Amino acid sequence: xxxxxxIPARYAASRFPGKLMQDLxxxxxxxxxxxxxxxTGLFSEVYVVTDSEVIFKAIEEAGGKALxxxxxHACGSDRIAEAVTPMEVDIIVNVQxxxxxxxxxxxxxxxxxxxxxxxGEIDLASLMTPITDWEEISNPNTVKxxxxxxxxxxxxxxxPIPYPRNKDIQISYYKHKGIYAxxxxxxxxxxxxxxLPLEDAEKIEAIRYLEYGKKIKMVETEVTGIEIDTPExxxxxxxxxx
Numbered sequence: 001x002x003x004x005x006x007i008p009a010r011y012a013a014s015r016f017p018g019k020l021m022q023d024l025x026x027x028x029x030x031x032x033x034x035x036x037x038x039x040t041g042l043f044s045e046v047y048v049v050t051d052s053e054v055i056f057k058a059i060e061e062a063g064g065k066a067l068x069x070x071x072x073h074a075c076g077s078d079r080i081a082e083a084v085t086p087m088e089v090d091i092i093v094n095v096q097x098x099x100x101x102x103x104x105x106x107x108x109x110x111x112x113x114x115x116x117x118x119x120g121e122i123d124l125a126s127l128m129t130p131i132t133d134w135e136e137i138s139n140p141n142t143v144k145x146x147x148x149x150x151x152x153x154x155x156x157x158x159x160p161i162p163y164p165r166n167k168d169i170q171i172s173y174y175k176h177k178g179i180y181a182x183x184x185x186x187x188x189x190x191x192x193x194x195x196l197p198l199e200d201a202e203k204i205e206a207i208r209y210l211e212y213g214k215k216i217k218m219v220e221t222e223v224t225g226i227e228i229d230t231p232e233x234x235x236x237x238x239x240x241x242x
Contacts, residue, residue, distance in 0.1 A: 009030050010052070048066045077180070091183060099228075124217075125180070144156065156207055
């Protein structure tokens with residue numbers, strides 16, 4: 001089974017433009033993320049896929065592997081799909097470019113899903129982490145996920161799900177971490193299938209898979225890391241790195 005990692009990297013992030021090229025302990029954030037993925041030793045190849053010549057050059061000059069893609073992609077899955085179309089691979093892992101604290105244990109847990117899936121039931125796998133702070137649960141920048149009794153995703157939302165109408169019920173909330181492992185066939189389907197209303201409303205690409213009947217296996221992890229979405233996140237990352 002050939003497994004590769006792809007790190008989609010768009011320069012013009014809406015909340016924090018240029019965040020991937022911000023300095024994190026002497027190297028750009030995107031290079032830190034690339035090195036973290038390589039250092040897991042889980043992948044035969046790791047690539048940064050970008051529409052930015054600045055990001056491309058930063059990775060290449062550091063001895064890494066980068067691929068240029070179209071600037072017109074709406075999401076990371078589309079960008080990766082363009083890059084892997086000519087490749088002979090089985091599993092593609094999408095590592096978010098703004099997660100320099102990507103860890104081996106979490107990625108290995110996602111990949112283990114496919115090794116145990118003898119029936120080929122699972123189209124993709126992803127990570128979720130427990131959250132308890134109501135401010136974070138209510139924050140629309142935090143994507144939540146609910147699962148069935150086999151940990152298959154039922155829905156993703158920026159709203160608190162489930163809504164706690166019955167205050168006497170003990171409910172667990174989970175944050176979706178944006179690391180995906182796809183079968184190549186599922187990723188190719190994603191690229192050709194149009195966006196439907198639920199994905200368009202929430203702006204969460206994982207919903208497209210659910211709307212078209214794909215099976216997403218969720219893996220729980222306690223590793224939270226730091227996703228760099230804002231300048232404040234970058235300051236926390238710098239403090240944690242040091």
